[in-house]
Amino acid sequence: xxxxxxxxxxxxxxxxxxxxxxxxxxxxxxxxxxxxxxxxxxxxxxxxxxxxxxxxxxxxxxxxxxxxxxxxxxxxxxxxxxxxxxxxxxxxxxxxxxxxxxxxxxxxxxxxxxxxxxxxxxxxxxxxxxxxxxxxxxxxxxxxxxxxxxxxxxxxxxxxxxxxxxxxxxxxxxxxxxxxxxxxxxxxxxxxxxxxxxxxxxxxxxxxxxxxxxxxxxxxxxxxxxxxxxxxxxxxxxxxxxxxxxxxxxxxxxxxxxxxxxxxxxxxxxxxxxxxxxxxxxxxxxxxxxxxxxxxxxxxxxxxxxxxxxxxxxxxxxxxxxxxxxxxxxxxxxxxxxxxxxxxxxxxxxxxxxxxxxxxxxxxxxxxxxxxxxxxxxxxxxxxxxxxxxxxxxxxxxxxxxxxxxxxxxxxxxxxxxxxxxxxxxxxxxxxxxxxxxxxxxxxxxxxxxxxxxxxxxxxxxxxxxxxxxxxxxxxxxxxxxxxxxxxxxxxxxxxxxxxxxxxxxxxxxxxxxxxxxxxxxxxxxxxxxxxxxxxxxxxxxxxxxxxxxxxxxxxxxxxxxxxxxxxxxxxxxxxxxxxxxxxxxxxxxxxxxxxxxxxxxxxxxxxxxxxxxxxxx
Numbered sequence: 001x002x003x004x005x006x007x008x009x010x011x012x013x014x015x016x017x018x019x020x021x022x023x024x025x026x027x028x029x030x031x032x033x034x035x036x037x038x039x040x041x042x043x044x045x046x047x048x049x050x051x052x053x054x055x056x057x058x059x060x061x062x063x064x065x066x067x068x069x070x071x072x073x074x075x076x077x078x079x080x081x082x083x084x085x086x087x088x089x090x091x092x093x094x095x096x097x098x099x100x101x102x103x104x105x106x107x108x109x110x111x112x113x114x115x116x117x118x119x120x121x122x123x124x125x126x127x128x129x130x131x132x133x134x135x136x137x138x139x140x141x142x143x144x145x146x147x148x149x150x151x152x153x154x155x156x157x158x159x160x161x162x163x164x165x166x167x168x169x170x171x172x173x174x175x176x177x178x179x180x181x182x183x184x185x186x187x188x189x190x191x192x193x194x195x196x197x198x199x200x201x202x203x204x205x206x207x208x209x210x211x212x213x214x215x216x217x218x219x220x221x222x223x224x225x226x227x228x229x230x231x232x233x234x235x236x237x238x239x240x241x242x243x244x245x246x247x248x249x250x251x252x253x254x255x256x257x258x259x260x261x262x263x264x265x266x267x268x269x270x271x272x273x274x275x276x277x278x279x280x281x282x283x284x285x286x287x288x289x290x291x292x293x294x295x296x297x298x299x300x301x302x303x304x305x306x307x308x309x310x311x312x313x314x315x316x317x318x319x320x321x322x323x324x325x326x327x328x329x330x331x332x333x334x335x336x337x338x339x340x341x342x343x344x345x346x347x348x349x350x351x352x353x354x355x356x357x358x359x360x361x362x363x364x365x366x367x368x369x370x371x372x373x374x375x376x377x378x379x380x381x382x383x384x385x386x387x388x389x390x391x392x393x394x395x396x397x398x399x400x401x402x403x404x405x406x407x408x409x410x411x412x413x414x415x416x417x418x419x420x421x422x423x424x425x426x427x428x429x430x431x432x433x434x435x436x437x438x439x440x441x442x443x444x445x446x447x448x449x450x451x452x453x454x455x456x457x458x459x460x461x462x463x464x465x466x467x468x469x470x471x472x473x474x475x476x477x478x479x480x481x482x483x484x485x486x487x488x489x490x491x492x493x494x495x496x497x498x499x500x501x502x503x504x505x506x507x508x509x510x511x512x513x514x515x516x517x518x519x520x521x522x523x524x525x526x527x528x529x530x531x532x533x534x535x536x537x538x539x540x541x542x543x544x545x546x547x548x549x550x551x552x553x554x555x556x557x558x559x560x561x562x563x564x565x566x567x568x569x570x571x572x573x574x575x576x577x578x579x580x581x582x583x584x585x586x587x588x589x590x591x592x593x594x595x596x597x598x599x600x601x602x603x604x605x606x607x608x609x610x611x612x613x614x615x616x617x618x
Contacts, residue, residue, distance in 0.1 A: 018329070021413050021415055022068075023412075024062065026059070027053060027059055027409060030083045030401070031050020031383045031412060032086060033412075034104075035387035035488065036489065041123050041482070042066040044387050044489050045070075046064070047060075047062070048412055049085075049102070050083065051082060053410070056110075059081075061077060061122070063348060065492045067211065067390050069393065071463065073123075078114070082107040082110045083104050083107060084104060085103045085104025085140065085142070086102065086312065086329055087100060087101075088100070088145060089145075090145030091474050091477035092132070092154055093175075094475065094477070096413075096474060098113070099117050100118070100124060101118060101145060101156050103143040104140070104482065112138060113134050113143065114129070115127040115559070123343055132177065137160045139207070139265065140165075141159065141160060141161070141327065142160075143157060143159070143207055144156065144157060148170065148221055148252040148254070151505050152472070153173070153475065154224065157210070159196075160208070161208075164181050166208065168252065168254075174562070180203075183245050184223065185292065205228065206227060206228040206230060206267070207227060209269070209270050209327050211269070211271045213273045214244055216281075217497060218250070219250075219502050220247075220249070221248040221420040221496075222273045224244070224245050224246075225243070226242065226269060226270065226271060226288060241267045241289070243264075243265040243271075245259075250552065253551070259312050259313075264303065266288035268325070268326065269286065269287040269327060269330055269348070270286015270331060272331050273285070274458070274492075275375055276342050277364045278457070280497050281307040282306045282496065283305060283306050285305075285331055286303050287303070287324065287330065296349045300321060300350070300351070301320055302318065303315060309457065319346070321347060322355050323349045323359075324381065325381045326383070328599060329384055332344070332345035332490070333459070334520065335519065335520030336419065337360060338419055338422060341362070342520050343360045343372075344358070345359075345397065347384070353378060354378035354401070355378040357372070364379055365371065376397070376415060377399060379403045383401065386398070386490040388489065393523060394416075394417035394521075395423065396415060400412035400413075424453070424519075426451050426524075428516065428525060428527060429450065431448060432448045432528050433447050434446050434531060436534075438535070438537070442504065442505050443504050444502065444535075445502050447499065451517050454517055457519060462518055463515060463524065465478035465515075466512075468511055476494055480524050480527075482527070492518060508535050509535060510532065511535070512530050512531070515527065516528070550605075551601050551613045558599060562588060568606065569586035569606075570584075571602070571603055572601070573602075575600075594617045595617070596617050598615070598617075600613075600614055600615075601615055
């Protein structure tokens, strides 16, 4: 039977000047928002799903009339993420419409995870798992889209509880997907942040929270993971929180990176990113519970960490705000007041009340913030998102959770931004250039310059649009209209802070591409003039990608492990200068004694594409 969501009049609760909470009349906490123009009418609609009383999923797809008035969509609702998960947009089938990947804690009345395909009018159909595989467990807490292996085809991931449940699904040229359950699993374990022990073992995560970011600005999407890790226990009691970066080698292999180490690990929270100091490297806002029984000073602390040129990370700012008591989307990085500097939203249970607080950036170079005098609806077990809901070019705040007075219940709704000035759209990037190299592998290098409008601004990211005009399919859907207006809310550009990007093994055909800048308020600027290029003959290889290799360093050794070494192969190790320093035959475990330094490892096997990986030997 179809579920009908009858629209109820919004309830507006006023508790402070210029801060009104517009209630969606849904009793939700530990929930997830997503905002996008799902029906292609020029305004942002809202999808919400969360935990209702009785541990049941409740939610809605809310259609915007363009001025911030919402009507629940009728009919079957297949996007039912539930508690503490993700709802994210991407064009997985390349048809130009915004599809959805979703996952959450498996409540009994909900579809636990899946991919929902958009018909172009905002009506979603649950994709068949035979075409788009889904991780088959109850507790999946993270999911998302990214092109991890940089072949122009959108991949996706589902991460959930237990060993073997952190899976990346790599899209193939025929549109099928290959699951890699060891995408981040087999890696070095540490007794401390710097001392490696034993062989790599599979992680045993509880509620992994994932953000995708290019931390070191090399053009490869990395992952930051917060979780509890059951591999680290004391007398059977879970004690270890896990907060680490997994660096991408450019071929989709994600390896724990010991250079980006935070002094306070977190779980049941989240990580948000933005270039706070304008150096081009994304910095991180981190919060959540610390070690078990670590006390409120750790559980309630929000911290901004400075990214040191992609090599290390250090404390920039900390503030005791509140304990979220949930996970995912409990904080926000955004230029709320449109002054060109990034601000921070945080909240949760302060020890005496539910709070939502805004801290405005005042000295980007020093990472200092000032608590705003504005008062916002307090909430704990919260989920937050920013999106311009009424089209006034001021980013608004969506909020769900257990709300303080005057509401005193689980609720979901939004707060309109009453800042004095609106966001100004960035100018168009300049000097676009695409270089096509059809050597052993096809490589296309895209470059552009920043628009002059972003000088002195913070949080700028870039959004690549790439379409194969021969097939009519998008490889990188910009999720923006032709005039640059964003079709998604609160989301940075798909190539992060980069102004150059490389893609490999694109198929033959004619292509058109362009790029736009996105400012710290997530407003998109005009696209640059569209450019074209042609790939004649496509990739020189039809061989498969090799997902069975794990390449890492340990005790001054370079180690190459192959879970499938039935096919003979050769290993070549090069210094960063390009000189060959070691070579050997691939086996189940191959070891090379090397001096500390950076090395390029190349593995060649019949029937597989060459694997190239950068490894730091310490």
